[in-house]
Amino acid sequence: MNRNSNAYTFIFAVIMVIVVASVLAFTATSLQPIQNENVRQEKMQNILHTVGIDVERSQAKENFDKYIIKELALDSKGKVKFEGEKAFQVDLSKELNKADTEQAFPLYIADVKGEEYYIIPLRGTGLWDAIWGYIALKNDVNTIKGVVFDHKGETTGLGGEITKAWFQQRFEDEKIFDSAGNLVGVSVVKGYGGGSNKDDNEVDAISGATITGDGVTRMISERLKHYLPYFKSKTDMKVAVK
Template identity: 30%
Template sequence: MKDSSRILLFSAVLAVICALLLAGSTLFTAPYRQANEKAEELRNFLAVLGAPVQELRDSQELLELFTRDVRVKTLGRLTLYEYYPDSGGDAKPQAVAVPFTGMGLWGVIKGVIALQPDLRTIKSISFYQQEETPGLGGEIASDWFRRQFENKQLASADGQAGFRVLKPGGQAGPAEVDGISGATMTSQRVELMLNNLARSIAEERQHYVQ
């Protein structure tokens, strides 16, 4: 009996020490980690909008570019990030980014889509946070998958709001892209996410004034 109480006492003390160490390091690094995550998000927003993020050296410059060239606007339930590359000199934004989230197969997928000012034509898309299976669903983050979206419409041919991720190999229409072989679940969930997005954008489109 003495032996097991010693084990209990030892585990309890060790657990408390480890927990204190972990809590301390988490608290200490939290502001820096959050700043980095925020900068990462801004970098993705700027990248889909077509801003020259490759030339930036650090998160300070990133933030400067973002505050200078991007205007944040609320439209109903949507948050729009309008891109004015000439510091607001243009009447129309060059592109509008709309972030979206949804459940993937293993975890939350966060992405951002850049549209032309008509809020219909896709400029580019990025899935910047995802935990899909590497090599299968994880391919949503790869260039070949993302490039398919360029110049597609966020509405199907008959004007209905909607977007389809097809089985790979078919002929993809203007509101369709090829899905990923071996990642049907991820493809379906991405499709659902984009459909929800297309629907909320369609609801708000007529209220959109630049």
């Protein structure tokens, strides 16, 4: 075949596309298990971080198995739908596309030095795209032990600051119920003037990131409300859940 012909050029290009696509597909397939395991370990790290356990990714599974004593997925009535690995694999991005009555609500129960904590996955919407995280409640199911937030596309230096430790630390020891026992979550408030008050259900917002902060506010209250039936069923809880 004439190497200077259009036909030769076309055939050569087609063959190269097929070869490169095959190599890329093989590489992606080969790396998929490693990528999945990295995602899994990062999830364990985030869950542990909310209860004050900070470990390297390589140590995540060992410590997750040590401190997380139950992995549950609840239904809308607070009953356990399933537990264990199946509960861990619940994908909130998919669950949110379902009606509330059809969703599974993951819950992780941790025991750290004899103290029990309830860790709830969060997911909502920021300014540009999805935001998500985890919130750990102390045994009174009212006081926050810790939180982790992340995002897909918030603005660096503004809404993207929800991933920073200084912002997440503002939520520690905040309450999610008001003085009357109503679930109100924690509001991210622009111009907050409450100082170190931990009983007002509010934290200071990030300057210039009002919409992202509002997304965090909505995400916390919207996700937590689905766990009320479960918490009501726990008669040893100290808070009067309404």
